[in-house]
Amino acid sequence: MIDLEIVREHPEVVEANLARRRRPEYLTQLAAVRAADVDWRATVRVADELRRRRNELSRGIAEARAGGGPSEALSAEAKALPVRMREVELREAELRDARDRALRRLPNLLDESVPYGRDDSENVVVGTWGSPGPADPGLRSHAELLEGLGMADFDRAHRTSGAGFYYLFGDFVLLDLALQRFALDLLVDRGFTPVAPPYVLRRAPYEGVTDLADFENVMYRIQDEDLYLIATSEHPLAALHAGEILDPDDLPLRLAGVSPCFRKEIGGHGVDQKGIFRTHQFQKVEQFAYVRPEESAAMLEELRANAEEVFRRLEVPYRVVTVCTGDLGTVAAKKYDVEAWFPRQQAYREVVSCSNCTDYQARRLGIRLGKAGRPEKQTPHTLNSTAVATSRGLAVIVEQYQQPDGTVTIPTALRPYLGGRDALRPSGRPH
RNA sequence: GCUGAGGUAGCCUAGCCCGGCAAGGCGCCAGCCUUGAAAGCUGGUGGGGUUUCCCCACGGGAGUUCAAAUCUCCCCCUCAGCGCCA
Known part of the structure; x- marks a missing residue:
């Protein structure tokens, strides 16, 4: 599989290389990889923030209990989080899978010395x-x-x-x-x-x-x-x-x-x-x-x-x-x-x-x-x-x-x- | 095929019974020290991100829970013993 880093940093190089294989679907797949990757990275941020908040609340509950204090208010918010999280995490996994599947289907990058030809x-x-x-x-x-x-x-x-x-x-x-x-x-x-x-x-x-x-x-x-x-x-x-x-x-x-x-x-x-x-x-x-x-x-x-x-x-x-x-x-x-x-x-x-x-x-x-x-x-x-x-x-x-x-x-x-x-x-x- | 024990970072291991930020050792990297090296000491050593901080990661997946390495269920793999066998 092609290095994802190269796809991210030099997409034009990858695209030009794939074009030499004379199979248009590879370029479509490359576009799919890039689109899914961008969406994935954005979704990860949202998911990270939700998880950060949940972890924060969990720690708060643990501390409140250890100190014998009330934790009901924290629990209330914490209980509401998983619903939203499930949704975002599902999307995150879907995007990652879509990206990786498309990436794995892309062929290797051609050596520059390979002659251009049809068959x-x-x-x-x-x-x-x-x-x-x-x-x-x-x-x-x-x-x-x-x-x-x-x-x-x-x-x-x-x-x-x-x-x-x-x-x-x-x-x-x-x-x-x-x-x-x-x-x-x-x-x-x-x-x-x-x-x-x-x-x-x-x-x-x-x-x-x-x-x-x-x-x-x-x-x-x-x-x-x-x-x-x-x-x-x-x-x-x-x-x-x-x-x-x-x-x-x-x-x-x-x-x-x-x-x-x-x-x-x-x-x-x-x-x-x-x-x-x-x-x-x-x-x-x-x-x-x-x-x-x-x-x-x-x-x-x-x-x-x-x-x-x-x-x-x-x-x-x-x-x-x-x-x-x-x-x-x-x-x-x-x-x-x-x-x-x-x-x-x-x-x-x-x-x-x-x-x-x-x-x-x-x-x-x-x-x-x-x-x-x-x-x-x-x-x-x-x-x-x-x-x-x-x-x-x-x-x-x-x-x-x-x-x-x-x-x-x-x-x-x-x-x-x-x-x-x-x-x-x-x-x-x-x- | 049966029974049992296991799968935690590059490697080895603790934690699991009893849920609350994954501990320690080895190796490795850097610094200190040294004429040099070793030893010793200090720090670092999985992935990602908007990088004083945050998220993810304990074989894989699902579930319970505010919270899972830890509890429940399903699956995969490895090893040992037994069985079968050229």
Whole structure:
């Protein structure tokens, strides 16, 4: 959530920033926040005065009784006060709630370097690596290849669990684990601490890490429980320090989350729907960092460099885009996507999302900076980035490394994790 | 799931039975002292406001009352023991 102080002191700055997101309702919401805040402050004064008088009378009654004197006159006035107070305090609470609800719905302030644009077609390419191969009509989709190898069964999974789920088999399962371990080792080398987080979160901490629309559209809820399946380990990693005071000397904190991810909304249409590119469930190794405010811009580049390094070592061509103002999510101030080259589709598709959430997440979670015994008002920044998601990461490897005979060569970087296997070959799993 | 104990400021704790301005310790900040530091001493150390003062804040909410940390009701969370369990 945006700092209320900034809204009060520099409303024109906030307004100009929100306007860049090209959603007029944000400006309406901002106006609502400001109006409710002004009214709230005025109402607080009235309520304060009533409470002051009541406290004064209460003390008078207590003193009169202690001195054995009469207190009836005071009591008479005191009895009349609560009626008026109830009314004013109700108004005070309503205004505060209205202000806070509207404030929480406002998106993060955009970083100045975010390009202005309408939608993902106006994201700006900031780097490419490797060269996409020429179009080849003989190339097969990853789903087709995996089924041919006996390493995935989508049809049965659709019957047991619905579209968006899958069974994986044999060496492909080992490849999945190898890819996770490969990414994790790379991060550990670079100072990250691996974290196995809880796969469910309560609603209260969850509201701190994401916006409310996600509860309707994205998250699976456990029936009759106040628990939601995580959509990414970013969420439990952000909630990890909710309500705490972090020592700036301990920052930056680099965490590498490993977990399955569950998402109801998997959206979109396009070629090769079948497979593991868009799924309700996948594994992900996630980078997460808590940093001092002045460090977050540099940390965003660090996380991005790590994500790029994963795909370089896998020798998968990719490009990096800066997500434009119209396509940026609520929580991020700036975001890069890494898009890997899918040769059959002849297209770059998103495989990594790398975000600087600045103080937006941390403030909602009640995280502050401070030394022991000396909490400060300043809020740390949080950042997150995919290292590798082993749905899309696997999909692109299969497409990129497919051979004419239907086998799939294993990237050199992953072979040490696979006991010397150099290819996925038909497993002979009976159908 | 059952039983019990708890939730008070950055941390730890008292107050609750018996309603009347939230006490104390640690940590932290400042000052004094000191060559310097420690110790010691003094003051300060939650949020807000129209800032000599006032209001709010004791897990959350409702109620009783002139007045609630304190009494009543509902809910949430944590810990311990028991039960169940890979």
